[in-house]
Amino acid sequence: MTQIEKAKEGIITAEMNIVAKNEKVDVEWLRNEIALGRIVIPKNKNHDFPAAAIGNGLRTKVNANMGTSEKHCHFEEELEKMKVAVQYGADAIMDLSTGGDLHIILQRILKESSVMVGTVPIYGVATRLLAEGKEIKELDPEDLFREIEIQAKMGVDFMTLHCGITKVSLSFLENDKRVCGIVSRGGALLKRWMKENGKENPLYEQYDRVLDICKQYDVTISLGDGLRPGAGADATDRAQVAELLVLGELVDRARDKGVQVMVEGPGHMPLDQIEANMKLMKRLCSEAPFYVLGPLVTDSAPGYDHIVGAIGGTIAAIHGADFLCYVTPAEHLCLPDVKDVKEGVIASRIAAHAADLVNNVAGARQRDLTISKARYDLDWETMFTNSIDPELARKRKMESESSEEDHCTMCGNLCAVKNDKSM
Numbered sequence: 001m002t003q004i005e006k007a008k009e010g011i012i013t014a015e016m017n018i019v020a021k022n023e024k025v026d027v028e029w030l031r032n033e034i035a036l037g038r039i040v041i042p043k044n045k046n047h048d049f050p051a052a053a054i055g056n057g058l059r060t061k062v063n064a065n066m067g068t069s070e071k072h073c074h075f076e077e078e079l080e081k082m083k084v085a086v087q088y089g090a091d092a093i094m095d096l097s098t099g100g101d102l103h104i105i106l107q108r109i110l111k112e113s114s115v116m117v118g119t120v121p122i123y124g125v126a127t128r129l130l131a132e133g134k135e136i137k138e139l140d141p142e143d144l145f146r147e148i149e150i151q152a153k154m155g156v157d158f159m160t161l162h163c164g165i166t167k168v169s170l171s172f173l174e175n176d177k178r179v180c181g182i183v184s185r186g187g188a189l190l191k192r193w194m195k196e197n198g199k200e201n202p203l204y205e206q207y208d209r210v211l212d213i214c215k216q217y218d219v220t221i222s223l224g225d226g227l228r229p230g231a232g233a234d235a236t237d238r239a240q241v242a243e244l245l246v247l248g249e250l251v252d253r254a255r256d257k258g259v260q261v262m263v264e265g266p267g268h269m270p271l272d273q274i275e276a277n278m279k280l281m282k283r284l285c286s287e288a289p290f291y292v293l294g295p296l297v298t299d300s301a302p303g304y305d306h307i308v309g310a311i312g313g314t315i316a317a318i319h320g321a322d323f324l325c326y327v328t329p330a331e332h333l334c335l336p337d338v339k340d341v342k343e344g345v346i347a348s349r350i351a352a353h354a355a356d357l358v359n360n361v362a363g364a365r366q367r368d369l370t371i372s373k374a375r376y377d378l379d380w381e382t383m384f385t386n387s388i389d390p391e392l393a394r395k396r397k398m399e400s401e402s403s404e405e406d407h408c409t410m411c412g413n414l415c416a417v418k419n420d421k422s423m
Helices: 003-008 015-022 028-034 073-086 102-112 121-131 141-154 166-172 184-198 207-217 238-257 271-284 307-319 337-361 364-376 378-385 392-399 417-419
Strands: 061-068 091-094 116-119 158-161 220-223 261-265 290-293 324-327
Touching: 003 028, 015 028, 061 073, 061 337, 073 091, 073 102, 073 220, 091 337, 102 116, 116 121, 121 141, 121 158, 121 184, 121 392, 141 158, 141 207, 141 392, 166 184, 166 238, 184 392, 207 220, 207 238, 207 290, 220 238, 238 271, 238 417, 261 271, 271 290, 271 307, 290 307, 307 324, 307 337, 324 337, 364 378, 364 417, 378 392
Parallel strands: 061 091, 061 324, 091 116, 116 158, 158 220, 220 261, 261 290, 290 324
Antiparallel strands: none
């Protein structure tokens, strides 16, 4: 039985107990939320790591993408990125590799990761197809289902599957001109295959087959937003909403089948549209956990998109997003390096924590209060220990001219706290 099936039967699993303890929530409440599909525990039966959950009322989680590419294939570097991402607080890793022996890479990541691991199976199929000198239209749907099953058996915890790209949802894209078209790799691949073959998306057409595979291994489906906006000007257009309507249908079908499911969302989106989008998604998708990339609130800051994404991520999480996919300074420019990964994770963790403060998630306000009191007490070590990046906070203080003094170099002996406390 899967986690959602057990939850529906009133069974509290070992994973639920671990999550309840770590999140400081009542385990019976947690079981009920999982039964309703508002919380998921992405944990494959074949992957051994401490369970974590995503969804309503829990700490906002952060995912870090990594993986080799056709142009830059250094596997050990990707493993280092994974370790750095987890060190600085990533709750999940997605292996998006498209260069090298993809199964060996994934196997190693699954073995060494201490957090949940996600993939996009169509990447592997398309990568091998192109390596054989074939075109995307020659992709055999059987190879795609075979890849999903192979990865499920290997231990992948959640998979991005672009099941919502259909002939109907694509018709809205074609009749409503976009600035940036399709920016999802999986979405673009499926659109091309469908158009060149004149067929329906096999992931939608044979969705029950997808569910059967995922149920066997308790893989959580992450319904991909293949028609997400890739420019602020394209946000909340007909194609995005048309796909979302399909995803809502697929959420209900997954739950009925006993498969855990979450939904992916935008993308690029102006600040004033984020709240409405989060509420629309939750309404149409029956309160499923929502996984967003950013959102990026401006298209004008390449090189700083980790900041852009953090701004949008905070607003999104305040209004319903449960899972933030990090954005690095390399977004739109190149493959991120180790430093980019660290900065991306930290930016998203700041965004997540800022939202958790507003949402009064257990422990969030206490953390800030601890640091606030430590600042007034000039207790530097407590400040460092409770900060999101203790390493950097300690380094900046220790490398300053006031490293051995109780004040900092900004105010020196004019320190407001020191003068206030002396009264």
